[in-house]
Amino acid sequence: MITHVAEAGEQRGRVVLWMGGADDPQQTAIEAAFRLAQAFQAEVESLFVADHQLFDFAALPFAREVPLSGRGSRKLTAEALARQMKAHASSLQRRVLAQAKAADVRAEAHIVRAEPVHALAEACARNGPWNVVTMGMPIRRGNGMSLTSVFETVHATTGVVVAGPKAQRTSGPVIAIIDDLDRTMPMMRAARRIAAATASEARLCLLDEAHGHDAWLEGQVRLALGATPAVKLDVVDMGLESPRSVAQTLRREGAGFVIARFGGHFVRDEEDVAPLAEILEGPLFLVR
DSSP, rough: OOOOOOOSSSSSOOOEEEEEESSOOOOOHHHHHHHHHHTTOOOEEEEEEEEEEHHHHHHTTEEEEOOTTOOEEEEHHHHHHHHHHHHHHHHHHHHHHHHHHHHHHOOOEEEEEOOOOHHHHHHHHHHHHHEEEESSSSSOOOOOEEEEEEEHHHHEEEEEOOOOOOOOOOOOOOOEESGGGHHHHHHHHHHHHHHTTTTTEEEEEEESSEEEEEHHHHHHHHHHHHSSSSOOEEEEEEEOHHHHHHHHHHHTOOOEEEEEESSSBBBSSSHHHHHHHHHHHSSSEEOO
């Protein structure tokens, strides 16, 4: 596992900001993309994906467009949908590029019509092996986004950043959740780099699944850190806590970025992601 994004000019990867979908953009998620780019001196590619299935539906003879008011309807055509989608995407991309300029981050924007996960896979493969995907839309329960598919299909990515609908900050302590001692140093390095970009501090949160071995585990982590400057380390007995209660503690501590392993003890599977992101007030950076 390498929690890394290629630097600008390396041509080995980027921060890929995934735009599109029915929801309005999540501003904190967009800001997170630029914070990551600053942390790793990387470029941002804003990729608006117009799901081709929408156009397949619009081509059906019975397709109708219903306004938000619910009053009346009109025939929906693929041509009208394409015009609306292009106008919406162009407006979003202009805003993203303006934010990139303000953040002093190199960025480019693309609009494609494709199946979203396959579009991400193609973009990341084209960029190189060290990409991070940032979902520009808020992640919600039942919104149809399959993170498992992203991790399984988008091979040229080291992680995915998501933010819940109530996420409101990227500043605050950057907390790396450790559930595997071998991951201590790479997670710590990533946390430090992001913390430097957000003018925050890096911390470690060690999950004790063995129950009652917290002193030994803390000693092992301190040993792994070696000469690394002193860092705040919390050990959580998962026999007494749950991922949800850990997330609530992180929120109370004002966490900004939270870094965790997808498939680990904090985020065990896809079903855990949205509920945890809804609790946190900062981005959740899921790594392989």
